[in-house]
Structure formats: C-alpha cells, structure tokens
Amino acid sequence: MVELSTCDFSGPVPVVEVPKNYNAAHDFIDRNIIAGRGGKCALIDDAGRYSYDALFRRVNRAGNAFRALGLERERRIVLCLLDTVDFPSAFYGALKIGAVPIPVNTLLTAEDYRYILADSRAEIVVVTDQLLERMAPALEDQPFLREVIVSGQYDGPHKRLDDLMAAADDRLEAAETWADEPGFWMYSSGTTGRPKGIVHAHSDPVHTAALFGRGILGITEKDRIFSAAKLFFAYGLGNAMTFPFYFGATSVLMLERPTPKSVTERLITHQPSVYYGVPTLYGTMLADSSLDLEQATANMRLCVSAGEALPRELGLRWKERTGIEVLDGIGSTEMMQTFLSNSLDDLCYGTTGRAVPGYELKLVDEDMKPVAAGEVGELLVRGPSMAIGYWNRRPQSRHCFMGEWFRTGDKFHQDSDGHYIYAGRADDMLKVGGIWVSPFEIEAKLVEHEAVLEAAVIGCADHDEMIKPKAFVILNDPAQASKDLADEIKQFIKTHLAPFKYPRWVEFVSELPKTATGKIQRYKLRG
DSSP: OOBOOEEEOSSSSOEEEOOSBBOHHIIIIIHHHHTTOTTSEEEEETTEEEEHHHHHHHHHHHHHHHHHTTOOTTOEEEEEOOSSTHHHHHHHHHHHTTOEEEEOOTTOOHHHHHHHHHHHTOSEEEEEHHHHHHHGGGGTTOSSOOEEEEESSOOSSSEEHHHHHHTSOSOOOOOOOBTTSEEEEEEOOOSSSSOOEEEEETTHHHHHIIIIIITTTOOOTTOEEEESSOTTSHHHHIIIIIHHHHHTOEEEOOSSOOOHHHHHHHHHHHOOSEEEEOHHHHHHHHHOTTSOHHHHTTTOOEEEEOSSOOOHHHHHHHHHHHSOOEEEEEEOTTTOSEEEEOBTTBOOTTSOBEEOTTOEEEEEOTTSOBOOTTOOEEEEEEOTTOOSEETTOHHHHHHHEETTEEEEEEEEEEOTTSOEEEEEETTTOEEETTEEEOHHHHHHHHTTSTTEEEEEEEEEEOTTSOEEEEEEEEESSGGGOOHHHHHHHHHHHHHHSOGGGSOSEEEEOSOOOBOTTSOBOHHHHHO
C-alpha cells in the first residue's frame, strides 16, 4: 500500500520520514484531497484557475492516458512543456503510474532534443504546440520513441493531450513504487559538453520541500507563489510545483518568457506572497523606472534569488525600493533544490548564507582536504535529496558523487561569522600574478558602479601571455559607453578591491550569454 510521508516541524531541523512504499504523486497531489483541500485553488495559469480537485483529476486522466498508450513502470517520457496546467498534470500523471517523467529545457535546439531523446530512450514525448516545429527534426529516426503528444491548440497527425485526457478515467490508484526507485530525471544545462541525465528518486522532492520550502521559506497553505524561473529546471520545479503542492499553497504560472514587464504584470495581477527570481531579473526590474514595483510587492512577504550569486548592492537596492528582503541561496540539479541559503533571521547580503538545516557542507582543496579558515575551497554537500547519479555516465558519477558527498564545482570561502561567500565556478577561477582571483568578486563590485547594470569577468592573456581579468559590461545607459568611462570603471575597481584584481580591459556589450537558469556562460565570452 502506498503511504504518505510525514514531517515534524516542531524542532530546529524538520524531520522527514518517507515510507518504503512511496509514490511522489500520491504525496504531492492526493494528500491535498485527503486533507480536505479539494476546493482550494491549487494553480493559476494564463488560461484560468484550477482547484486541487481539478488538478487531482487532471493528473489521474494524464496517468491513465499514458498507461493506455502502453507506457509502463520505469519507462521514460520526455516533457517539453511551457508553464501551464499541463506541466504538473503530465509530470505527476507519469509519476503516479510509476513511469519516469523527464522535463527538458524549452529553449534547446533540435540537435539537443535529438541527443536527449536518444540518450534517455524515451518512449513518449509531450510537447507544447508552440515548440513542436523546433523539436520536429529531433523526432525522426528515434528507435525508442513510439508516441508524440501535443499540448495546446493543434491540428495535425500527432495525438492531442486534451483529447487523450478527455477520454481517460479521472480515477487512478498510485503505483506501488518505492521511495528509493528512480522517479524522474532532469538534464543538466549542458554549458560545457553534452547535458547529463540526472536521476532523482521519488523521495527527493519531499526532503527539499520540508527542509528548504518550510524550514527556510516558511511555506504554508496560505501562500500564493510566483516563480519567474521556469518549471523545466530544478529551481523552478521546486519553487512553483513541489513546494506549493506539498503544503497546499497556490502556484501562479506564466506561459511567456520572464521579462521585467511580464513578471511585474503577473506580480501586480496575482499579488503573490513569495516571489522567486534570479539576480539578472532583479537588476533589470530595478533599472526600469516605468515598473510599479511598490504595487507589485504590496502583498509580498519574501523574495528569493538563485541561479547566480546575488551581489550585495543589488539586494540592498531591492530592499530599499520595495521593503522586501531577498534571500540568496544556491542549489543544483543534482541536489534538486537549495542547500545553502540566507534566512530571514540570519540575512547577510553579499553572502550565500549558511547550510540549510538538514544538509552538511565542507570546503576542500584539490586533494579533498579541508581548507584553512578564510581560504577558498571547492564546496561539497551532503543531504537527503542528492540524486542517484548520472544516467550512463559512470566516470562522471564516480567523480562527482563521492559516497554521501556531492562535488558542486563551486568555490566559496567563509567569513568570520561562518557565512559562505561565493567565489565562482572551479573552472572559472583566475590566477593573476600567482594569486587566485574570483570573477564573481570583481563582477559584484562592478555592479556597484552607478553606470553599470550587469557585468561578467573572464581571464584573458595580455601581450606577455599572462592571464588578467577582462570585463564585459552592460550599462544602464548604453549611450554613455566611452574610453573615459572604461577608465573610470577600472579605477573604481582599483580603489575598492586589491589593485591586481582590476580588469585590464573593459568591453561594453548589449547582452551577456546565459543559460536558461540565468547563469553567465563565460566560456562563450572566452570564445
């Protein structure tokens, strides 16, 4: 018999107990019906509002539809879906029958999709109508793919999700899956090389919901939540789908791309109590004087940031403008959600905070030995939401999943109070004059200059083939770009940081290359 998880929130660290016979869809969807929340609003998307009872029935119909098409337990189904009610319906519908949903980035190329379909051996693809044309070339010559299902308005040879669900029964018993068996996959962003399939167990989401969702953010059924970060990657999946549904809150979804204007419109219309963004979006929203951020945050109790480290100046400016604190944190797809974060009772802008209670952290050198106090080291983390490993990537799994510990590839040091301060990715660190330099430290200082909106720093060889910092800068007013301003920015860094850290070159640009999660793709800047 499938059982629900239990969580004790009375102590300093939430205690999560997950039974052996456990199905995540039963826990995140059915528990709301069992708790009597059937009539409560679960989700709002651009097309309408859906109660928990309506979502429950949609999940059941999706699961029955997939089963009728021959999707069996442990078989994979790729979801290339924009953020509408069809995303959680398909995701939890697949989980409920014991199949393995794989949400994928909606911004990839046909070649990327071709690789993922072949690598995952998915038997079914569910794709939003607006994305079908881009994905279509990837659907050819896929030996394992049997069905293509289209979400949305569509008139063509493939099956429509709406039709399949309309014909399916709205009653469905959850498959008797185990807590530790593969529940879903997520593919890494693939900023270097091919994306890796990251295998998560059924029980992983409940740990993140309890430890971070409730333990740090205090999510309850009274919250209305909006995440600018999309559902297809781990940050957005937790923000807008697992956290709210576990506690019976309401999630607001947005179909279109998150821009300062589109995000502010949703905030004003739906008045969420919790908002999740990324540093770039906070910065561009502040830079647009036409946006009514005061009205947008009128009902807000908390803002959250991840994807890239939040510069101290940016966090303080947001707080000054809106009165709302921004909790900066870091997570990874391999850990599913945030494991290091600031909290309202221990908030220190310019740092990434402390370990989320329930997770353990340590900083190590190249030999995996602990670094001395104050020194930069690679961050290792262990905790209950760590993925099972990478699909068909045994060497990478052995390198990154070290027993109970996971190598994040992120560099940090701790201040005298124990807060973790981000130093950059291990492969992005610069050695200038024999001394390690953090690109992020320079970037965070650059955005404190009144003319600078965003910045990225890489290493570049000078005429003596010595590596020095180079800055790519987006200005608040592009018309100000000049050699004099570049010299002023260099001097600004010399004055506020150790002089050897100043960028020898400042290049003004209109945009920076980024992943879908908002992380700067410095390898593209390096050419």
